[in-house]
Amino acid sequence: MPAARNKSELLAVFDKDLAKLRKTLDAVDEETSTLSAPDDAVTIRGIIAHRTHWMGMFHHWYEDGIAGREVFVPAKGYKWNQLKAYNAPVYAKGDETPWPELLSAFDAACGRLRSFIVARDDQELYADGVHAWTGKWTLGRYAEASGPSHFRSANSYIRKALKAARQA
Numbered sequence: 001m002p003a004a005r006n007k008s009e010l011l012a013v014f015d016k017d018l019a020k021l022r023k024t025l026d027a028v029d030e031e032t033s034t035l036s037a038p039d040d041a042v043t044i045r046g047i048i049a050h051r052t053h054w055m056g057m058f059h060h061w062y063e064d065g066i067a068g069r070e071v072f073v074p075a076k077g078y079k080w081n082q083l084k085a086y087n088a089p090v091y092a093k094g095d096e097t098p099w100p101e102l103l104s105a106f107d108a109a110c111g112r113l114r115s116f117i118v119a120r121d122d123q124e125l126y127a128d129g130v131h132a133w134t135g136k137w138t139l140g141r142y143a144e145a146s147g148p149s150h151f152r153s154a155n156s157y158i159r160k161a162l163k164a165a166r167q168a
Contacts, residue, residue, distance in 0.1 A: 001152075003141055006122050010140050010148075014114055017151035024155050025103070027162060033099040035161040042091050044158050048102045049094025050087060051150045055109040058146035059116070061133060071133035113147050 004010040025048075033045045042050075057075070064071045072078075078086045094102060117125070117140075124130055125140035134142055 004144055004148075005126065007117065007120065007125050007140070010117055010125065010144055011114070013144065013148045014117065014151075017148040017155070018110055021151045021155040021158075024158050024162075028099070028158065030099045032162065032165065033102070034095070035165050037157055037160045038164045040157070042157075043095055044161055045097065045099065045102055046091030046094040047154050047157050048106050049097060050090050051154050052102070052106045052109045053090045054150060055113045055146050058113065058142060061142070062116075062131070062139070065131050065133045073133060073135075110147070113143065117143055117147075 001013075004013050028044055033048075034043050036043045036046075061071050061073055074080055074083060075086055120139070125143070126138045128138060131139050137145075
C-alpha cells in the first residue's frame with residue numbers, strides 16, 4: 001500500500017485501518033487478550049500496549065523537536081535494529097495491564113494522534129525539511145507509521161492469534 005501523500009489521504013487511511021482494527025478488537029475480551037500468534041510470544045495485550053506506546057513516542061519526538069530539544073529516534077540509547085530489546089518491556093507491561101485499561105489508553109492515543117493530524121496542514125505534514133528530526137521522511141509519514149501502519153500490522157497479528165485459538 002503506498003504511503004499517503006497529503007492530509008486527506010492520511011486521515012482516510014487512518015480511519016479505514018483503525019475501523020478494521022476496532023472490528024477485530026470487538027472479538028477480544030479479557031481472556032482472549034492473553035492469546036498470542038503461534039510463531040510469536042507477544043500477546044494481544046502486548047500488541048495494543050505497543051501500538052499505544054509508539055503513538056505516544058511520535059508525540060514526544062514532535063514536542064522535543066518543536067521545543068528545540070534533541071530528538072532521539074527511535075529512543076535514547078537505541079537504534080532501529082535494537083527495537084526488540086526496546087519493545088520487550090512495553091510488551092511485558094501490556095501483559096500486566098487489565099484489558100479495559102489497555103483499550104482505554106489505546107482509544108485515547110488514537111484520538112490524540114487523529115486530532116494532531118487534523119490540526120496540521122499539508123505543508124507541515126508533507127513538505128520535505130519542515131522538521132529536521134524526521135530526516136528523509138515527512139511528519140505525515142511518521143504519523144502514518146505510528147498510526148495506520150501499526151493498525152494494519154496489529155489487526156493482522158490479532159486475527160492470526162484469534163484464528164489459531166479457534167483451531168486449537
